[in-house]
């Protein structure tokens with residue numbers, strides 16, 4: 137059999153883009169709302185960072201926030217940053233970093249409990265106890281924070297220091313232990329006094345102590361290390377709340393025609409593109425824009441996204457369509473595909489990676505949205521005369537003569553009636569992007585784990601392309617069957633002619 141590649145240029149081929157997903161904006165807005173924190177007021181935290189060109193820029197932390205204390209919220213302190221322990225004879229409880237504004241100046245201190253409520257003990261010019269204050273929160277528990285030793289001789293503000301006011305950073309100083317009458321050590325109260333580093337001159341750490349405010353030449357400064365990348369694994373979709381919106385879309389259409397002299401196989405390559413989109417939601421304490429690798433269960437290679445940003449890429453595909461046609465005849469071919477938008481709440485393990493320390497993992501819940509193309513299939517019209525568009529009559533009754541096809545090709549001057557309906561075949565060319573999404577596949581995981589392998593049949597006359605081409609395959613056989621009962625869809629012309637084809641080895 138001779139295959140002739142017909143001139144692609146002469147054939148019209150329309151490509152439809154699959155943009156036009158209105159409503160996405162609204163969805164994003166809804167997502168944001170859902171994830172937004174509760175009633176408490178939240179203020180950004182500024183940290184002292186090394187910028188690319190100069191040392192000492194204040195950068196908004198992606199993992200820490202100041203949150204106004206809400207005595208009614210019993211769970212609020214679960215994410216609060218600890219500054220030490222409060223020790224009494226009967227209890228040891230954590231104290232947290234807090235911030236108040238006294239006489240228009242912000243200063244930090246630590247919390248203490250007064251009748252099951254927290255108050256902020258902070259000092260500026262005087263010892264003061266405050267009931268309205270902000271608490272430092274590490275809400276995603278993905279920011280790494282540490283108390284770093286500081287002395288006035290080891291220079292300036294440590295990288296990662298957390299700003300309180302205009303020029304002060306969170307610091308602390310170990311509480312002075314007093315010997316009791318018996319000579320043993322009794323310590324009651326906070327083990328650390330929290331205050332601030334004021335870098336003026338060589339710098340000082342100022343803390344509130346029972347007698348008032350004290351200045352020290354050494355102490356500790358709270359520093360934050362932010363991760364440089366994330367990984368998302370163990371992704372589990374909430375099946376009950378998963379939605380799949382499907383949209384059968386025309387991808388490309390064209391005409392396969394034989395303007396030659398002989399009965400021959402004509403070929404046409406049809407191209408189209410679609411927008412492959414993915415968005416894995418956002419989460420508090422997880423830095424927006426950070427490079428994130430998404431490890432899906434069935435994904436071959438991890439997808440690389442920027443956290444909390446929509447990722448979209450235009451993907452191009454080509455399909456070659458073949459049919460044996462008589463001189464002067466043509467068929468119309470249309471490619472359609474199912475453009476799917478999957479939306480699902482999910483849980484997953486998010487790991488954060490740091491330059492100078494071990495990674496941290498935690499479970500998160502967010503919402504994922506993916507748009508992709510699957511089930512690309514071909515539709516074709518009946519054979520018609522190029523000259524006048526009249527449909528060529530086909531007679532399927534004389535199928536016994538199909539073995540003598542080669543004999544009839546000699547009489548090229550008499551192409552009518554055609555004894556065989558056309559054999560139309562579609563093959564994928566180049567990189568394949570369409571197909572059921574790896575995430576969609578996981579929805580069926582629990583029931584049939586072997587199902588995936590049968591979907592991954594070879595490219596050419598595989599079950600997939602055969603099915604996409606409108607061919608139904610009987611039996612659960614993975615091998616390309618020798619004979620295929622094929623149904624050509626004649627929807628293009630509106631008439632409902634169904635062609636039953638016998639395909640033998642192409």
Ligand SMILES: *[C@@H]1O[C@H](CO)[C@@H](O)[C@H](O)[C@H]1NC(C)=O
Pocket residue numbers: 153154155156383384385
């Ligand atoms: C299907 O996609 C087309 C174009 O891509 C769009 O115009 C149409 O609104 C979509 N239909 C649905 C139901 O989403």
Ligand SMILES: *[C@@H]1O[C@H](CO)[C@@H](O)[C@H](O)[C@H]1NC(C)=O
Pocket residue numbers: 186191295
């Ligand atoms: C910050 O930048 C300074 C000067 O470029 C460099 O010496 C220092 O090592 C950097 N520190 C960190 C933690 O990146």
Ligand SMILES: *[C@@H]1O[C@H](CO)[C@@H](O)[C@H](O)[C@H]1NC(C)=O
Pocket residue numbers: 464521523524525526
């Ligand atoms: C259309 O053209 C073909 C080939 O020239 C011819 O055999 C056929 O009779 C024509 N049909 C009509 C309705 O003109």
Ligand SMILES: *[C@@H]1O[C@H](CO)[C@@H](O)[C@H](O)[C@H]1NC(C)=O
Pocket residue numbers: 572576577579580587
């Ligand atoms: C998942 O299962 C449903 C019903 O069992 C089926 O309709 C669907 O095609 C399957 N999806 C995949 C990707 O296998």
Ligand SMILES: *[C@@H]1O[C@H](CO)[C@@H](O)[C@H](O)[C@H]1NC(C)=O
Pocket residue numbers: 594596597616642
């Ligand atoms: C499918 O492709 C394989 C190799 O890629 C080839 O050996 C085989 O003949 C092809 N089958 C068909 C039906 O084109």
Ligand SMILES: *[C@@H]1O[C@H](CO)[C@@H](O)[C@H](O)[C@H]1NC(C)=O
Pocket residue numbers: 468517518519520525527628629
């Ligand atoms: C083939 O497509 C052309 C437009 O491209 C249309 O005018 C014609 O009616 C179609 N013919 C058949 C048989 O579908």
